[in-house]
Amino acid sequence: MSRTLQAPVTVAFDYTRSTGPVLGRFLTGLRDGVVVAGRTSDGEIVVPPPEYDPVTHAQLDDFVEVAAEGSVVSWTWVPEPVKGQPLDRPFAFALVLLDGATRTLLHALDVPTPDAVSTGMRVRVRWAGERVGAITDIACFEPADGSAAGAGGAGGAGGTEPLAVPDPVTGVITPVSLDYVYAASPEESAFYRGLAEGRIVGQRCPSCGKVYVPPRAACPTDGTPTTDEVEVSHSGTVTTFCIVNVPFLGQRITPPYVSAYVLLDGADIAVLHLILDIPADQVRMGMRVKAVWKPREEWGTTIENISHFAPTGEPDADFDSYRHHL
Numbered sequence: 219m220s221r222t223l224q225a226p227v228t229v230a231f232d233y234t235r236s237t238g239p240v241l242g243r244f245l246t247g248l249r250d251g252v253v254v255a256g257r258t259s260d261g262e263i264v265v266p267p268p269e270y271d272p273v274t275h276a277q278l279d280d281f282v283e284v285a286a287e288g289s290v291v292s293w294t295w296v297p298e299p300v301k302g303q304p305l306d307r308p309f310a311f312a313l314v315l316l317d318g319a320t321r322t323l324l325h326a327l328d329v330p331t332p333d334a335v336s337t338g339m340r341v342r343v344r345w346a347g348e349r350v351g352a353i354t355d356i357a358c359f360e361p362a363d364g365s366a367a368g369a370g371g372a373g374g375a376g377g378t379e380p381l382a383v384p385d386p387v388t389g390v391i392t393p394v395s396l397d398y399v400y401a402a403s404p405e406e407s408a409f410y411r412g413l414a415e416g417r418i419v420g421q422r423c424p425s426c427g428k429v430y431v432p433p434r435a436a437c438p439t440d441g442t443p444t445t446d447e448v449e450v451s452h453s454g455t456v457t458t459f460c461i462v463n464v465p466f467l468g469q470r471i472t473p474p475y476v477s478a479y480v481l482l483d484g485a486d487i488a489v490l491h492l493i494l495d496i497p498a499d500q501v502r503m504g505m506r507v508k509a510v511w512k513p514r515e516e517w518g519t520t521i522e523n524i525s526h527f528a529p530t531g532e533p534d535a536d537f538d539s540y541r542h543h544l
């Protein structure tokens with residue numbers, strides 16, 4: 219058995235961003251099948267257009283359309299794409315100088331092997347099947363084979379009847395996600411293994427006597443290594459709390475609900491958990507609560523073995539009993 223535990227963790231959040239007039243113009247162009255560049259004060263044609271002129275710092279408002287076709291200036295091979303990259307098979311990232319531009323655009327180039335890429339090769343935009351006004355409207359670049367008749371992208375826009383002009387793009391939703399492996403320390407591993415046995419395990423500092431749950435490797439107060447394992451009560455006192463009113467990605471409980479710090483009896487530091495089985499507006503500082511465990515067959519080595527904390531019905535704790543633990 220390994221000494222420590224580890225577990226995969228994903229942190230994900232959707233950003234809703236306003237694009238502003240410059241990137242909005244660029245993204246509106248992509249949705250409509252054209253590549254919009256910005257002309258800077260020193261005559262560069264830049265894709266995507268910068269929001270401010272790099273020399274004068276004035277807001278950029280000189281836009282020009284460039285071709286959806288160009289030449290590879292530089293590239294690198296991606297043999298093992300990771301989640302979220304433009305293609306799920308090996309591909310090249312290429313700096314592409316679109317015809318009409320003077321600065322390159324970085325994007326994926328769909329070719330089967332590195333032998334199929336070369337500096338100077340002609341490539342063109344492969345548009346996404348459904349364009350929504352995002353950088354992903356350019357699915358990737360593909361070899362143009364030197365035979366493309368007319369600019370591929372501009373043709374797409376020109377072939378559309380100019381009936382209703384859709385509104386300009388003013389916002390995008392950008393999902394942000396990070397996968398990582400959390401490696402627990404030996405002390406935390408003991409805590410999680412305790413949870414798998416229905417116990418809440420902390421460690422006492424041999425110097426100042428404080429009990430930490432979950433245990434740290436060293437006492438945060440005096441730095442002494444904490445080695446004495448102690449089991450703490452499943453009951454405790456709400457010290458501080460917040461009422462969660464806002465929905466968010468991955469939320470499993472319908473708001474409003476309470477997330478609280480609970481000072482377990484025998485511990486000197488509070489743990490954060492849910493307070494349920496009571497209306498959110500009745501939770502209060504000093505309220506006595508106890509851990510409600512999930513059915514044993516659902517247990518793992520996780521704090522989620524404890525479903526939530528619920529009121530015990532005891533009288534509230536005196537403020538003095540937890541004032542030093544806020």
Ligand SMILES: [Zn+2]
Pocket residue numbers: 423424425426427428437438439440441442
């Ligand atoms: Zn200490």
